[in-house]
Amino acid sequence: MLDNPNSDYRILTLADLPAYLAGLPDIAAMLGGGTADWRCEDVADGNLNSVFLVDGPAGGLCVKQALPYVRVAGESWPMDVRRAFFEVSYARRMAPFVGSLAPAIHHFDAAQFIIVMEKLAPHIILRSALIAGAHHPRVPVDVADYIAAASFHTSDLAAPFETKAADQALFAGNIGLQRISVDLVFTDPYVIHERNRVTVPLAGWAAAFRADIDLKEAVTRARLAYLTHAQSLLHGDLHSGSIMVTATETRVIDGEFALIGPSGFDIGNFIAHYVMAWFAKPFHGSGPAETARFRDLLAADILVFWQRFEAQFLAHWRGFAGAADGLPASHFADPVAAARAETMRRSYVADLFRDAVMFMACKIIRRVLGFAQIADFLVIPDEVVRAQAQAAALAFARSVLLHPARYGDIAAVVAAMPRFEGAGLDPAPTRLL
Amino acid sequence: MLDNPNSDYRILTLADLPAYLAGLPDIAAMLGGGTADWRCEDVADGNLNSVFLVDGPAGGLCVKQALPYVRVAGESWPMDVRRAFFEVSYARRMAPFVGSLAPAIHHFDAAQFIIVMEKLAPHIILRSALIAGAHHPRVPVDVADYIAAASFHTSDLAAPFETKAADQALFAGNIGLQRISVDLVFTDPYVIHERNRVTVPLAGWAAAFRADIDLKEAVTRARLAYLTHAQSLLHGDLHSGSIMVTATETRVIDGEFALIGPSGFDIGNFIAHYVMAWFAKPFHGSGPAETARFRDLLAADILVFWQRFEAQFLAHWRGFAGAADGLPASHFADPVAAARAETMRRSYVADLFRDAVMFMACKIIRRVLGFAQIADFLVIPDEVVRAQAQAAALAFARSVLLHPARYGDIAAVVAAMPRFEGAGLDPAPTRLL
Missing domain, CATH: 3.90.1200.10 (Aminoglycoside phosphotransferase (APH), C-terminal lobe)
Incomplete structure (x- = not known):
């Protein structure tokens, strides 16, 4: 169910993001165009995770990665990245009951603990x-x-x-x-x-x-x-x-x-x-x-x-x-x-x-x-x-x-x-x- | 953790029991002698399982197998054999706290859902x-x-x-x-x-x-x-x-x-x-x-x-x-x-x-x-x-x-x-x- 979080995990940077998304055909299609057409932004403002917004010619997406530590505290406070798995599991369990009161989940990368989801704008x-x-x-x-x-x-x-x-x-x-x-x-x-x-x-x-x-x-x-x-x-x-x-x-x-x-x-x-x-x-x-x-x-x-x-x-x-x-x-x-x-x-x-x-x-x-x-x-x-x-x-x-x-x-x-x-x-x- | 209960599972009979135990060297040693020296008895009196008592020259054992149905009700009432796994898990969790207030578990067969444990006699x-x-x-x-x-x-x-x-x-x-x-x-x-x-x-x-x-x-x-x-x-x-x-x-x-x-x-x-x-x-x-x-x-x-x-x-x-x-x-x-x-x-x-x-x-x-x-x-x-x-x-x-x-x-x-x-x-x- 869960990959070993230590195996292939690496922290996704803003610079790496376009290439990462280009490797996901369904996701790339939602953005439209190619990597050169995508505008990426680091918008993390919670306490725990990396969050990026990506806009392409066809649409926008939100990309969230669980970091192996508490973002606001730094590497001195380690935190299990598998929390992204639980976030996705929760979202999928809620979906039939709450409909559009939660964002749509488009992709979950169980090795990198990255969630690609609906971009909420202008929310x-x-x-x-x-x-x-x-x-x-x-x-x-x-x-x-x-x-x-x-x-x-x-x-x-x-x-x-x-x-x-x-x-x-x-x-x-x-x-x-x-x-x-x-x-x-x-x-x-x-x-x-x-x-x-x-x-x-x-x-x-x-x-x-x-x-x-x-x-x-x-x-x-x-x-x-x-x-x-x-x-x-x-x-x-x-x-x-x-x-x-x-x-x-x-x-x-x-x-x-x-x-x-x-x-x-x-x-x-x-x-x-x-x-x-x-x-x-x-x-x-x-x-x-x-x-x-x-x-x-x-x-x-x-x-x-x-x-x-x-x-x-x-x-x-x-x-x-x-x-x-x-x-x-x-x-x-x-x-x-x-x-x-x-x-x-x-x-x-x-x-x-x-x-x-x-x-x-x-x-x-x-x-x-x-x-x-x-x-x-x-x-x-x-x-x-x-x-x-x-x-x-x-x-x-x-x-x-x-x-x-x-x-x-x-x-x-x-x-x-x-x-x-x-x-x-x-x-x-x-x-x- | 759990084998597929449908793979190799078969119901252990009184006739099969000696050969089964002979295949477990540590258990056979606890009984002593060989299969011809073992006295086996079917003593099931609970509602759910097969229970056998086995006596050999060196000692006695209790053998319990979870049946795929409720024993007293018959095959019309199916029951997951993995309950034996939970019984063993419970016994192992209790052991440090309750000591000799529970029987010692000697062997668990996770494919046959058979537990070999201390024979309680003259209890x-x-x-x-x-x-x-x-x-x-x-x-x-x-x-x-x-x-x-x-x-x-x-x-x-x-x-x-x-x-x-x-x-x-x-x-x-x-x-x-x-x-x-x-x-x-x-x-x-x-x-x-x-x-x-x-x-x-x-x-x-x-x-x-x-x-x-x-x-x-x-x-x-x-x-x-x-x-x-x-x-x-x-x-x-x-x-x-x-x-x-x-x-x-x-x-x-x-x-x-x-x-x-x-x-x-x-x-x-x-x-x-x-x-x-x-x-x-x-x-x-x-x-x-x-x-x-x-x-x-x-x-x-x-x-x-x-x-x-x-x-x-x-x-x-x-x-x-x-x-x-x-x-x-x-x-x-x-x-x-x-x-x-x-x-x-x-x-x-x-x-x-x-x-x-x-x-x-x-x-x-x-x-x-x-x-x-x-x-x-x-x-x-x-x-x-x-x-x-x-x-x-x-x-x-x-x-x-x-x-x-x-x-x-x-x-x-x-x-x-x-x-x-x-x-x-x-x-x-x-x-x-």
């Missing part, structure tokens, strides 16, 4: 749009549809258990990137670690989180849920940097963190980045009126996203007529039992919500106190101002983890955000917020 | 001992030690998550026997199914269970936990028919149902069979005094088993000093945090107990209303008497599933059993017991 990264204050109302609906379809159809609710077992057997091999998630999301932010990139004025918050045993207990529950709740096939890194948008199109990209895990993880990750965009917004240079307007839109997006997810997930389930082991149709056939099945569906979705809110909070904390910082905050030039925006997000996340009963529905989550705005650089006063 | 099947009224006080302690070591050391509490991921990748392939568990434990007993072998006088109970939507909701929770809670490597079929005993030794055998699943499953399965032995005891021919004495011992065994499991599991955890992802030591280093870690360990074990009690009830029901009936009840010759014993077990199991809060500790579980003795053949009066 931009959702994170950039959020920072620029450009609202994309389709995105929460589209991403809700994506996650609802993925998390229903790859679960035991939608298939005989053998289907998920096959996914489990395959994606259990994707340990290189799971190691990143386990360390960077669930462990490092709560200890002193050289990888953590904490803004200096947030030192008090970081120390408070390291000492907060209630918080670490809550995070342990989240980590154990991540490690042991094998509910559905997840994207595993579904944030605003993994979504490309135009006014009319949404594409979820970069599924290399794919794993079988708790369905609430992708949901919470997506919400977390809207929450952080909301906390960062006042410091992105727009005036108070525009800030208020855009924040209202972000808050509405979060509500729309969850409501759409819930409706779509339930619609998939109610409409499902195939064989599945999770809730066997034979047990819930008569009208009374069918009514109870509906109660159980709603209870299942309520569990997903609780998980999602828990993971949302973990995702906020790791983006502020951990290694992989996000541009939403990094573009704020003044370190103290940036830390104040981040502290508000931290205070919110801490409250969510310590007091989950206060966040029993999506309206409560959204309504609570403004209360944490003035949290400030001293973590103590907001302890019980 | 008898625990179920036979329970039916005969022969008490084995070591068994609950030994099995508790076995499950405690297995469920701790193969979990994320005792290793970096990559270890469980490797187990997951392997055992996710063991779908043939998982299909049996999913169908026979969690589905068939609650529907009309040709495989179900319900005693005629229990027809009322079977109908009541098929119509009981509260019960089916509880069973759905159990089934989803079985399918999605990837906590540790389980034996998967750990009942009194999978344990061989002498007065001084306990051996857990037959790990072919192995899976990554909820740790409470094996615990609940073991308890379930002591509970059923307890309900069956009055009809095994001993007088009232002996019945009372043996039942008291069985009840004590259940208490001892759980208390020993809890103590040993916690001891493994408290004494663990290696790297693990479940509860990272770095988060719980200082004295206050260490005290909290202890609270969390107890909470984890309390969750295992709740799961165990739930699975115990499911296991009782499947042995009464499903396909694989057990000798504890089958040896009761009078069908009505047998049904009354089974009805009491069913009433108890139903109460456990419908009212879990009443069964908050092992003493409550044991203390409740006598209340269901007179349940009778009409399921209605005990509805709210």
Whole structure:
């Protein structure tokens, strides 16, 4: 299934790219013309991989290669190139469920760990749009549809258990990137670690989180849920940097963190980045009126996203007529039992919500106190101002983890955000917020 | 890893056995002498496989072959022979943790799916001992030690998550026997199914269970936990028919149902069979005094088993000093945090107990209303008497599933059993017991 990653692997450079693509007749035909006609560009801006865009007379393509180390960290942090295999496996598994909400995969080179896929243009990264204050109302609906379809159809609710077992057997091999998630999301932010990139004025918050045993207990529950709740096939890194948008199109990209895990993880990750965009917004240079307007839109997006997810997930389930082991149709056939099945569906979705809110909070904390910082905050030039925006997000996340009963529905989550705005650089006063 | 099961596979007969063993020099040496000196016996009494015992001048061996169908059902029910590969993989994974509590594996033939292992003599099947009224006080302690070591050391509490991921990748392939568990434990007993072998006088109970939507909701929770809670490597079929005993030794055998699943499953399965032995005891021919004495011992065994499991599991955890992802030591280093870690360990074990009690009830029901009936009840010759014993077990199991809060500790579980003795053949009066 996997070639030995050490055999023929070599890093593809911008200079080598045309010759490489010319060796793939179907791909060359999609570009049209010959190598002299192709314009190639290095556009890597994620943390892990090489990414090139290529344009020819007949069309454009995106070429992505997994590097044997973490690109932003350099060769001192090695990383298994087979993650490209898992990204392609994930994309192929998703395709029937999510259609055009993910880019088309045209070619996978299993020796070089290179993926050739649809070039997304004029799509931009959702994170950039959020920072620029450009609202994309389709995105929460589209991403809700994506996650609802993925998390229903790859679960035991939608298939005989053998289907998920096959996914489990395959994606259990994707340990290189799971190691990143386990360390960077669930462990490092709560200890002193050289990888953590904490803004200096947030030192008090970081120390408070390291000492907060209630918080670490809550995070342990989240980590154990991540490690042991094998509910559905997840994207595993579904944030605003993994979504490309135009006014009319949404594409979820970069599924290399794919794993079988708790369905609430992708949901919470997506919400977390809207929450952080909301906390960062006042410091992105727009005036108070525009800030208020855009924040209202972000808050509405979060509500729309969850409501759409819930409706779509339930619609998939109610409409499902195939064989599945999770809730066997034979047990819930008569009208009374069918009514109870509906109660159980709603209870299942309520569990997903609780998980999602828990993971949302973990995702906020790791983006502020951990290694992989996000541009939403990094573009704020003044370190103290940036830390104040981040502290508000931290205070919110801490409250969510310590007091989950206060966040029993999506309206409560959204309504609570403004209360944490003035949290400030001293973590103590907001302890019980 | 797995040979094509269709290539060279042939069913080994008693007549072929000596020549087969003679072709394995190390095995032949263990027997001593030559084929003419070996005494071979067909002793299959499980549901699935061929089992032979072989004695030679130098020693004895057990030879087990996976048949391409369910032995007790015949060729009409095909079954993947690769289960022998999973049995051996499970045994090898357990060996460092459970030592002599499992038989030694001497040889695995990956083409014929034959396992040659330690012959257990004069061990008898625990179920036979329970039916005969022969008490084995070591068994609950030994099995508790076995499950405690297995469920701790193969979990994320005792290793970096990559270890469980490797187990997951392997055992996710063991779908043939998982299909049996999913169908026979969690589905068939609650529907009309040709495989179900319900005693005629229990027809009322079977109908009541098929119509009981509260019960089916509880069973759905159990089934989803079985399918999605990837906590540790389980034996998967750990009942009194999978344990061989002498007065001084306990051996857990037959790990072919192995899976990554909820740790409470094996615990609940073991308890379930002591509970059923307890309900069956009055009809095994001993007088009232002996019945009372043996039942008291069985009840004590259940208490001892759980208390020993809890103590040993916690001891493994408290004494663990290696790297693990479940509860990272770095988060719980200082004295206050260490005290909290202890609270969390107890909470984890309390969750295992709740799961165990739930699975115990499911296991009782499947042995009464499903396909694989057990000798504890089958040896009761009078069908009505047998049904009354089974009805009491069913009433108890139903109460456990419908009212879990009443069964908050092992003493409550044991203390409740006598209340269901007179349940009778009409399921209605005990509805709210």
